[in-house]
Amino acid sequence: MSRLKLFVPLFLFVVLAGFLIRGLQLDPREMPSALIDQPLPEFQLPVLGKNSLVQRMDVVGEVSFFNVWATWCISCRVEHPYLQMLADRGIPIYGVNYKDESAAAMQWLDQLGDPYRLSIEDVEGTLGLDLGVFGAPETYLVDAQGIIRYRHVGVVNERIWRGILQPLYQELLNEAASQ
Amino acid sequence: MINSRGIAHSIRSILCTLLLLSCANVSYAVIETYEFSSSSLEQRYRQLSVELRCPKCQNQNIADSNAPIAQDLRKLLYKQLEAGASDEEILDYMVSRYGEFVRYKPRFSGVTLMLWLMPVALLLGAIIILFSVLRGSRKEEAAGGISAEEQRQLDKLLENDT
Structure with a gap:
């Protein structure tokens, strides 16, 4: 019995090491959004490059993506071609131009192409704040009722699209079709 | 062989270390300054900005961080305090957007x-x-x-x- 007691530290170490190894594999940025299953917040903001305003009811009604982007965001440039490809396939993506300069943002879209149905001009970051955005890029999946169903922090690429976003998107499309 | 005197000695040295550590002051990197209408508001601003965690730079509070999001949250905190919101209301507002994660003292x-x-x-x-x-x-x-x-x-x- 007292011999067994000698193994207690070893046992504790193994348990602790197990937790730490698990901790190493977790990405601390992958936090569930506080807005999952909450409605997309109300807003009324200008449309980038147009002289008009857009509000929540103008952009909800079908399953779509909301991509938070900015010209100061380097990763946004990385994911841009992939978003363009998705848009070319007919996937509805709305842009949230987050805390950016309009001129620079329009130049960006001119040069790199515009994958967005429209870009909401969020200069002050107020919509970003209501969405719980803490950096760019972030991509929100919103269902046909305007409820936020998923948030992806970071670049959207082939792996993320095939592994996570596409299956969820398809699921929501099916859900919308059955209603 | 560990005897009770040895243990008492090591406890004493641990306590001394803890005491020294607790004396270390937390330094606040105040980046911008806000003019408050009263000193009690300023006091609450300091308290809350230390308790609120920066969502982008996860090991800093918003008082310490220079990330854009931390600046935004400080500005928001200032506005809400001046508008007369209670601590509870402000924390609820932050938690409803960023999750319980945003507090260093979660509920x-x-x-x-x-x-x-x-x-x-x-x-x-x-x-x-x-x-x-x-x-x-x-x-x-x-x-x-x-x-x-x-x-x-x-x-x-x-x-x-x-």
């Missing part, structure tokens, strides 16, 4: 239960271990070290060695 709930109770449990465990070790060593001393049989075995071992 006591099912999810945060472990977080709150673990230190207490560990401390209790440490105290229990400490006492059982102390008692064990005292018993050993009282018994006068080793028994006659053990002494005989020891002598034999030493003999074999040479």
